[in-house]
Amino acid sequence: MTEITAQSIDEALRAQLEALDTNVESREVGTVIQVGDGIARIDGLKDAMAGELLEFTGEGGKIVYGLAQNLEEDEVGAVLLGDVTVIRENDQVHTTGRIVEVPSGRGMLGRVVNPLGQPIDGKGPIEAEGYRPVEFRAPGVIERQPVNEPMQTGILAIDSMIPIGRGQRELIIGDRQTGKTAIAIDAIINQKGQDMICIYVAIGQKASTVANLVETLEKHGAMEYTIIVSATASDSAPLQYIAPMAGAAIGEYFMYNGEDGQPANANNPGRHVLCIYDDLSKQAVAYRQMSLTLRRPPGREAYPGDVFYLHSRLLERAVKMSDENGGGSLTALPVIETQAGDVSAYIPTNVISITDGQIFLVTDLFFQGQRPAVDVGISVSRVGGSAQVKAMKQVAGSLRLDLASYRELQAFTQFGSDLDKATQQQLARGARMTELLKQGRYVPMPVEEQAIAIYAGGHGFLDSIEVEDVTRFRGELLDYLRGSHAGILEDLRTEKKFTEDIESRLDAAIEQFKQNFASSGIVE
Amino acid sequence: MPANRYHAKAEVDIYAKTLLEQLNAKGGIDAVMEARSQMEQIVAYNRSHIELNRAASDATMAPEKRASLVKGVFSNTSEELSSVLGVMAQRGGLDILPRVLAAYNDLIKNQLGVTVVDVVTRVPLDDHLRDLIKNKAKNELGGDVVLREQIDTNMLGGIIMSAGSRRIDASMNTMLEGVRTTLKKTS
Numbered sequence: 001m002t003e004i005t006a007q008s009i010d011e012a013l014r015a016q017l018e019a020l021d022t023n024v025e026s027r028e029v030g031t032v033i034q035v036g037d038g039i040a041r042i043d044g045l046k047d048a049m050a051g052e053l054l055e056f057t058g059e060g061g062k063i064v065y066g067l068a069q070n071l072e073e074d075e076v077g078a079v080l081l082g083d084v085t086v087i088r089e090n091d092q093v094h095t096t097g098r099i100v101e102v103p104s105g106r107g108m109l110g111r112v113v114n115p116l117g118q119p120i121d122g123k124g125p126i127e128a129e130g131y132r133p134v135e136f137r138a139p140g141v142i143e144r145q146p147v148n149e150p151m152q153t154g155i156l157a158i159d160s161m162i163p164i165g166r167g168q169r170e171l172i173i174g175d176r177q178t179g180k181t182a183i184a185i186d187a188i189i190n191q192k193g194q195d196m197i198c199i200y201v202a203i204g205q206k207a208s209t210v211a212n213l214v215e216t217l218e219k220h221g222a223m224e225y226t227i228i229v230s231a232t233a234s235d236s237a238p239l240q241y242i243a244p245m246a247g248a249a250i251g252e253y254f255m256y257n258g259e260d261g262q263p264a265n266a267n268n269p270g271r272h273v274l275c276i277y278d279d280l281s282k283q284a285v286a287y288r289q290m291s292l293t294l295r296r297p298p299g300r301e302a303y304p305g306d307v308f309y310l311h312s313r314l315l316e317r318a319v320k321m322s323d324e325n326g327g328g329s330l331t332a333l334p335v336i337e338t339q340a341g342d343v344s345a346y347i348p349t350n351v352i353s354i355t356d357g358q359i360f361l362v363t364d365l366f367f368q369g370q371r372p373a374v375d376v377g378i379s380v381s382r383v384g385g386s387a388q389v390k391a392m393k394q395v396a397g398s399l400r401l402d403l404a405s406y407r408e409l410q411a412f413t414q415f416g417s418d419l420d421k422a423t424q425q426q427l428a429r430g431a432r433m434t435e436l437l438k439q440g441r442y443v444p445m446p447v448e449e450q451a452i453a454i455y456a457g458g459h460g461f462l463d464s465i466e467v468e469d470v471t472r473f474r475g476e477l478l479d480y481l482r483g484s485h486a487g488i489l490e491d492l493r494t495e496k497k498f499t500e501d502i503e504s505r506l507d508a509a510i511e512q513f514k515q516n517f518a519s520s521g522i523v524e
Numbered sequence: 525m526p527a528n529r530y531h532a533k534a535e536v537d538i539y540a541k542t543l544l545e546q547l548n549a550k551g552g553i554d555a556v557m558e559a560r561s562q563m564e565q566i567v568a569y570n571r572s573h574i575e576l577n578r579a580a581s582d583a584t585m586a587p588e589k590r591a592s593l594v595k596g597v598f599s600n601t602s603e604e605l606s607s608v609l610g611v612m613a614q615r616g617g618l619d620i621l622p623r624v625l626a627a628y629n630d631l632i633k634n635q636l637g638v639t640v641v642d643v644v645t646r647v648p649l650d651d652h653l654r655d656l657i658k659n660k661a662k663n664e665l666g667g668d669v670v671l672r673e674q675i676d677t678n679m680l681g682g683i684i685m686s687a688g689s690r691r692i693d694a695s696m697n698t699m700l701e702g703v704r705t706t707l708k709k710t711s
Binding site for chain 2: 016019020021022024025026027028029030031032033034043044045046047061073074088089090094
């Protein structure tokens with residue numbers, strides 16, 4: 001422990017006193033005309049800027065911050081970010097000349113913070129390495145490069161058919177209780193050892209749900225590279241509104257800076273960040289509440305006209321930077337909750353059109369036991385294909401089409417039973433491939449194991465296995481390979497593609513495993 | 525208040541101009557400044573007490589009755605101000621009073637060439653300090669400067685000056701608050 005001496009106290013005091021600023025500055029001051037519903041209307045502040053941080057001096061000199069939103073002819077409409085109860089009419093407000101900033105840095109890893117970056121997990125203060133503005137211009141075309149690195153979620157159905165690249169914006173959409181958050185959490189857990197920093201932004205959720213989530217991540221050792229930004233349902237609408245932007249700002253710090261905290265460049269690579277916004281429908285609702293109380297004119301579904309702009313400027317911040325700019329990335333996984341599968345509602349259509357693809361989760365599949373309940377027919381990834389590992393491309397290339405034709409045939413065969421051999425075979429294969437895509441929670445699979453699982457299905461090794469045994473077969477096969485043929489997995493991991501040699505060794509290994517597995521139930 | 529904002533602005537300007545011209549003709553700059561203070565107090569009071577505003581714009585009450593009610597309430601203000609307030613109540617309410625005050629302030633500056641500087645101190649200003657502040661403000665803001673002095677016993681010392689929406693806070697309270705924040709921040 002460091003010894004505290006009179007000299008060290010003296011030095012500390014001197015340093016603090018030197019930091020004192022005794023200059024008197026001229027400031028612009030306004031007066032609160034009206035306050036209520038988390039909104040304040042201010043007289044004066046003619047030079048206030050849209051989105052500027054305002055400082056309210058409330059009862060007993062208490063400082064509360066607000067955001068300037070409506071700049072009108074005679075007054076300014078602002079939303080309050082802190083304790084609204086201390087603000088009264090006639091209180092003074094002044095402009096600060098800056099916008100809301102959040103602290104960021106490695107000190108935030110493993111912590112749970114509110115949208116202002118203040119810790120709420122009781123683990124003490126956070127030492128910030130820097131501050132980032134919550135609203136920040138997205139990089140332009142020249143500063144970017146196309147998505148070219150995979151962001152593995154560890155989920156077979158997604159990594160094979162809806163691959164996500166680092167820097168992509170992939171929407172997770174579905175009704176309530178269809179496993180949207182589960183996908184996000186699995187994706188975070190799978191980032192262990194992948195040099196990825198994860199930011200999970202919880203918007204409008206129950207505080208207990210967030211606490212459970214933190215516990216789950218801690219249990220799986222994922223909190224050490226994760227930051228949780230929490231704006232729960234009990235937080236004010238403005239806090240829920242800025243939460244995703246605060247999450248993006250915290251993430252941007254890592255992307256724009258290298259490991260050493262210095263700006264990223266060709267010699268100092270930026271970090272890779274995964275940002276999950278769970279969920280943007282609740283952010284839109286909070287923004288609607290704010291806008292209506294600010295008396296902005298309502299539009300479709302009573303949302304304000306600029307709700308598209310709100311989401312597009314947030315998601316445009318997802319980026320894969322060019323190598324000259326450090327090559328860092330910010331992958332965005334926004335979540336949208338639909339009502340009774342209605343994707344044509346305002347917010348879902350907006351976010352679908354902004355993102356580079358969507359993972360669509362369906363209630364029916366969920367209750368049929370197909371989990372994750374991804375509807376591969378309408379889920380797409382528009383840019384992830386170019387970032388997919390070659391081995392996966394080789395085996396999963398036709399998987400989506402095969403499954404689509406299986407679904408079509410399956411619907412057809414419900415009306416009759418006389419089927420030719422080829423159709424029966426296609427149905428049997430389809431059923432096994434569908435079963436193969438089932439996966440439990442918190443058990444992400446490395447990409448080479450995913451590729452092998454699909455390889456086994458695609459090359460007919462599962463055709464003689466009972467449908468009920470497919471997932472067991474997959475698990476035991478991978479265990480067997482890990483134990484007895486680790487070389488195949490290692491070669492596939494390094495080569496990243498199926499070579500003739502790997503294929504022949506793999507075929508032999510699977511055949512060998514199947515002979516031992518067959519006794520538990522083989523189709524005659 | 526008229527729905528058309530240009531009409532509303534014209535109405536506000538008429539109230540402000542009428543009041544200023546009448547008061548200036550009657551009592552000069554002192555009367556003008558007195559009415560300004562009274563209007564500020566009324567605006568501040570109305571913001572935190574909505575009842576009078578409601579009564580003054582109550583459509584179920586006859587316009588004449590609204591006017592007499594408002595005149596009665598503000599009978600201790602100058603005759604010109606209470607008349608203007610009465611007309612406002614008769615024509616719809618006191619909602620536009622803050623805008624009238626803003627227009628009135630603009631007229632004081634543009635028409636009379638006077639800048640009003642509010643000065644808040646712990647102890648009364650002496651002549652030397654008064655001249656010093658006046659000269660400084662005149663150099664910075666131009667035109668004639670009228671100081672409006674206020675004593676605030678909650679202040680520890682120093683001075684707070686404001687002109688329009690600009691404010692210079694050199695009070696001891698704020699300085700000490702700055703010290704407190706700095707000492708809290710530096711580790």
